[in-house]
Amino acid sequence: xxxxHIYNSLTRQKEKFEPVNPPHVGLYVxxxxxxxxxxxxxxxxxxxxxxxxxxxxxxGYKVRxxxxxxxxxxxxxxxxxxxxxxxxxxxxxxxxPMEIVQKYTVGFHHVMELFNTFPPTIEPTATGHLIEQxxxxxxxxxxxFAYEVGGSVYFDVKKYNETYNxxxxxxxxxxxxxxxxxxxxxxxxxxxxxxxxxxxxxxxxHIMQWRSPWGMGFPGxxxxxxxxxxxxxxxxxxxxxxxxDLKFPHHECEIAQNNGSTGHGGAKYWLHTNxxxxxxQKMSKSLGNxxxxxxxxxxxxxxxxxxxxPMTVKFLFLQSHYSSELDINIKGLQDAEKGLKRLMDALxxxxxxxxxxxxxxxxxxxxxxxxxxRLCGECKTNMDDDFNTAKTIACLFELSTIVxxxxxxxxxxxxxxxxxxxxxxxxxxxxLTDVFGLQEDNENNNAKLDEVMQxxxxxxxxxxxKKDFATSxxxxxxxxxxxxxxxxxxxxxxxxxx
RNA sequence: GGUCUUGUAGCCGAGUGGCUAGGCAAAGCUCUGCAAAAGCUUCUACACCGGUUCGAAUCCGGUCGAGACCUCCA
Numbered sequence: 001x002x003x004x005h006i007y008n009s010l011t012r013q014k015e016k017f018e019p020v021n022p023p024h025v026g027l028y029v030x031x032x033x034x035x036x037x038x039x040x041x042x043x044x045x046x047x048x049x050x051x052x053x054x055x056x057x058x059x060g061y062k063v064r065x066x067x068x069x070x071x072x073x074x075x076x077x078x079x080x081x082x083x084x085x086x087x088x089x090x091x092x093x094x095x096x097p098m099e100i101v102q103k104y105t106v107g108f109h110h111v112m113e114l115f116n117t118f119p120p121t122i123e124p125t126a127t128g129h130l131i132e133q134x135x136x137x138x139x140x141x142x143x144x145f146a147y148e149v150g151g152s153v154y155f156d157v158k159k160y161n162e163t164y165n166x167x168x169x170x171x172x173x174x175x176x177x178x179x180x181x182x183x184x185x186x187x188x189x190x191x192x193x194x195x196x197x198x199x200x201x202x203x204x205x206h207i208m209q210w211r212s213p214w215g216m217g218f219p220g221x222x223x224x225x226x227x228x229x230x231x232x233x234x235x236x237x238x239x240x241x242x243x244x245d246l247k248f249p250h251h252e253c254e255i256a257q258n259n260g261s262t263g264h265g266g267a268k269y270w271l272h273t274n275x276x277x278x279x280x281q282k283m284s285k286s287l288g289n290x291x292x293x294x295x296x297x298x299x300x301x302x303x304x305x306x307x308x309x310p311m312t313v314k315f316l317f318l319q320s321h322y323s324s325e326l327d328i329n330i331k332g333l334q335d336a337e338k339g340l341k342r343l344m345d346a347l348x349x350x351x352x353x354x355x356x357x358x359x360x361x362x363x364x365x366x367x368x369x370x371x372x373x374r375l376c377g378e379c380k381t382n383m384d385d386d387f388n389t390a391k392t393i394a395c396l397f398e399l400s401t402i403v404x405x406x407x408x409x410x411x412x413x414x415x416x417x418x419x420x421x422x423x424x425x426x427x428x429x430x431x432l433t434d435v436f437g438l439q440e441d442n443e444n445n446n447a448k449l450d451e452v453m454q455x456x457x458x459x460x461x462x463x464x465x466k467k468d469f470a471t472s473x474x475x476x477x478x479x480x481x482x483x484x485x486x487x488x489x490x491x492x493x494x495x496x497x498x
Numbered sequence: 499g500g501u502c503u504u505g506u507a508g509c510c511g512a513g514u515g516g517c518u519a520g521g522c523a524a525a526g527c528u529c530u531g532c533a534a535a536a537g538c539u540u541c542u543a544c545a546c547c548g549g550u551u552c553g554a555a556u557c558c559g560g561u562c563g564a565g566a567c568c569u570c571c572a
Contacts, residue, residue, distance in 0.1 A: 173501090338522065
């Protein structure tokens with residue numbers, strides 16, 4: 001079906017992508033915890049997986065894309081007294097926990113829509129799958145990989161490691177982990193410091209707690225993803241993704257839970273997207289320097305010089321590889337804005353019907369056609385190589401140069417058959433629109449505004465005919481001050497853009 | 499401390515041992531009433547020191563620097 005190769009974190013090498021059950025592909029991505037606003041780093045991760053989802057579909061796969069919503073809250077401190085995140089934030093804001101969940105879920109969806117990402121095909125919540133999670137724990141206890149102590153249940157990592165390899169994904173070994181934990185106190189109930197909670201007993205004041213065979217409590221941090229990926233994608237599925245920061249312990253624990261309960265590790269391929277920095281500094285909730293997506297869009301942040309559209313930010317992401325760390329800064333945003341405009345202008349230009357006239361194909365391909373054909377083919381080759389969007393974009397820029405040369409008359413229409421023109425248009429459109437999910441900022445697509453602009457353009461045209469350049473320049477300059485740029489095109493027409 | 503990643507031209511950022519990444523910026527030219535846009539041209543780098551090789555940005559070793567995870571985070 002395709003020659004896609006992806007870098008598998010589990011094996012630490014690039015592998016040919018062979019779905020368990022083609023043409024179907026199961027994709028699971030660890031979603032957000034909805035107890036605060038999603039920040040721009042979250043958006044990078046989910047945009048990356050959106051691109052992956054889109055490209056898999058574009059390649060002909062039928063994808064079930066599951067991305068969870070974590071709404072149950074986790075321990076802030078696994079060794080400590082078990083503060084439920086959802087609950088503490090709720091008290092702070094005097095809201096019901098589920099109100100917070102609702103508020104931030106809606107906000108998250110809104111942001112993802114602004115960034116033009118597709119919703120997953122299933123978006124399960126942790127609280128909606130407590131039965132499955134409890135069943136999973138019972139299963140693990142039965143299989144001897146979990147033990148109950150005083151109303152809590154822990155995963156027995158040492159026991160697990162006798163049969164499986166805890167650390168296969170993250171490259172850690174349990175002896176070192178135990179050694180590393182030694183100086184930390186409060187390992188009261190656990191058999192070993194590295195054991196992790198599957199179910200945590202809740203104290204009476206916890207608002208979010210549920211009935212279980214071990215008493216009232218709440219599920220452990222890693223449990224929901226195992227339960228829900230198994231439920232919707234099966235014991236063995238194709239791709240599991242998430243941010244690099246989840247590799248350990250979260251994904252390592254997930255694999256352990258999967259193996260311990262089903263005998264299978266879950267996903268065949270593990271993908272990790274890398275972190276986003278701002279001005280060279282790590283962006284994180286704990287450092288308090290995270291910029292919210294809406295702040296980019298409004299420009300309302302002391303570190304930003306102006307507003308940047310979601311598409312500009314997304315394009316900046318796509319210009320680097322998903323597995324590379326990316327530093328976001330003003331210069332980069334400005335560059336991305338210009339670069340994206342160049343590509344979108346080229347797409348708009350080549351979509352003009354005037355290029356799509358029946359052109360007789362010559363028997364031999366012209367030099368330009370050969371170059372064009374090569375570039376279009378390379379887009380796929382590059383994407384098949386672990387979703388190399390940066391390289392693909394480089395090809396698209398080169399295709400744009402062909403479009404612009406055509407527009408400028410440097411390349412003559414005779415040099416390109418209508419098939420070549422179609423291929424050029426299709427490639428730009430497919431990758432920009434379908435695979436990358438980039439779109440025109442809708443300000444440019446207002447019909448009424450265009451009518452108004454035509455009035456101004458006509459007045460200016462008349463002034464120009466009369467050689468009244470003072471008036472014509474006044475119109476152009478004052479519009480520019482308002483952020484609208486007029487361009488006198490080669491063919492005598494005038495175009496405008498915001 | 500442990501595990502891992504990384505160091506590429508003014509900036510960002512791809513790079514499969516030998517062939518121009520690309521974008522932005524800068525300079526020149528062309529086009530234009532002037533602009534803008536666009537086209538062409540120029541600027542050609544791989545932290546440092548060794549090694550392997552006919553040949554290394556790419557592989558290996560070391561040094562120095564940066565970062566991530568090990569603790570809530572995508």
